[in-house]
Amino acid sequence: MSELPGDLLYTNDHEWLRRESDGSVTVGITDHAATALGDLVYVELPEVGQDVDAGGEMAVVESVKAASDVYAPVAGSVAAVNDDLSDDPEKINADPYGDGWIVRMTLADALDESELMTPDEYQQLLDELDD
């Protein structure tokens, strides 16, 4: 398993979140999640402008044998979606923390980092899953 990017925050559901300079956040799924699903063949993206609650369903990623919901790590609204994934869903497998981003969100409230996991905490979760 590759090294976890140190500048991201993580969730129990294997999403990652990056704080952007304009105050928005970018969300994707972790390498662990993408590897567990296998080669992705389809991503169902939300509508731009859609409001989502923290923990609410935001997108669906689908591999040949499984489909999985992607949950919003925080409350907010969808500011942009990664349209490239419609034609190229395997970008999530190839580059989960870069080209494989899924949604950019405008936050409803100030980001409460204590609700999310640090890279160390998420690494610990992965280690426990391996055991």
Place this chain on the structure above:
Amino acid sequence: MPFIPHTEKDTREMLDAIGVQSTEDLFDEIPAELRIDHLHEVPEALSEMQISRLMRDRAAMDGSPVCFIGAGAYEHHIPAAVWDIATRGEYYSAYTPYQAEASQGTLQTIYEYQTMITELTGLDVSNASLYDGASGLAEAALMSVRANRRVKTGLILLAPGVNPVYEHVAEAIAGSQGLTFEWLPVDTTTGNVAFDQLPEGRNPVAVVMQQPTFPGTLEDVDRLTDWAHAQGAFAIGIANPMTLALLKAPGHWGEQGVDIACGEGQPLGVPLSSGGPYFGYMTCKEKHVRQMPGRIVGRTTDLDGNPGFALTLQAREQHIRRSKATSNICTNQGLMVTAATIYMSLLGVEGIAQVGRKSHENTTRLVDGLCAIDGIERLYEGPYFHEVALRFDRPVAPILEALATKNILGGYDLTKDAGTDALLVCATETKTDADIDACIAAFAEAMG
């Protein structure tokens, strides 16, 4: 011998393992007053010999009337080869096989069916079939809500020509899932939608239209499809597949074609058989395929480079998607689809066109003859395919009874649907000139 795979010893061991005295105890949770110890209305079992005799006697009560009823199910000649092949041991199952890929022949048959039905309907993709035309509309309505995500009203508008039974079924299946079904206004002269009274700004998620309409007329489906799209709605087209070698395919209606087509597949090689089993077809534009319910068979290449067939896009389905599956429909009417595939293969597009032309000719002969009788005239003006609504100057039920005594089923009583004394008649290619003339004579006599 009942098919109970567990011996008493098996059962005892299982009960002991979970610490329960008897199988009965497993049902303790259900209050005693809700339990029925005996099904009083269900008669005792009969032997095979007794049941064969009973069924023969009951079947004989049907007689072999000459049938001029259509109204959604149509009698067509079915070449003997259709059911001779469909009932071969390799095919003779009502179900999609478990471990489907081990049954390559069955999968290829479904794949060929999908290819044929997409060609007939002019759309990109087909599923492996649904239960029947009516439940097909319910599934199409639910699919339009999933695929046309921008519209949140759940409002489905129906052209007046949609089979009223389909509306009842769709309402029963989808009404409790937040969908509402409303009829569009009818033009009483043509029987079709009243274009000058169409409601603007209702924000429907889909507009449903049927061709030919339930009372047999031809709707301006091009214009209605375009109107649906102008409203931001999906266009759902219901079409009798037997008409599609002659009439325009739903995929070509209007500027962009319908988004989803569905309908009753029975005319393609499935006997009337007192109302079922039939099968429903559903096709759509490729961009909506992930919202399509049901199974889809795809063609692929195996490790050795040989072509093979596999169930595909299964992540839509309930065994993977669970509660978020596109539908609870996880099966198809495999045997009926097999028959339809063989039927379509034997006839080809030209054969289906010939059936349509002959049915139209026969219906014209019947309608011209009936309209020459005092008190009978056409209910709606305009062209028709193989079914026509007629207005009577008196109640039609006694007339149908009089015809029944002569072994003629004279048509579908349309009085309730039309709000006036009316009958829907259909003469497919199965009727001879003599049949049709005898029918006209019987009407003339009954009308006195």
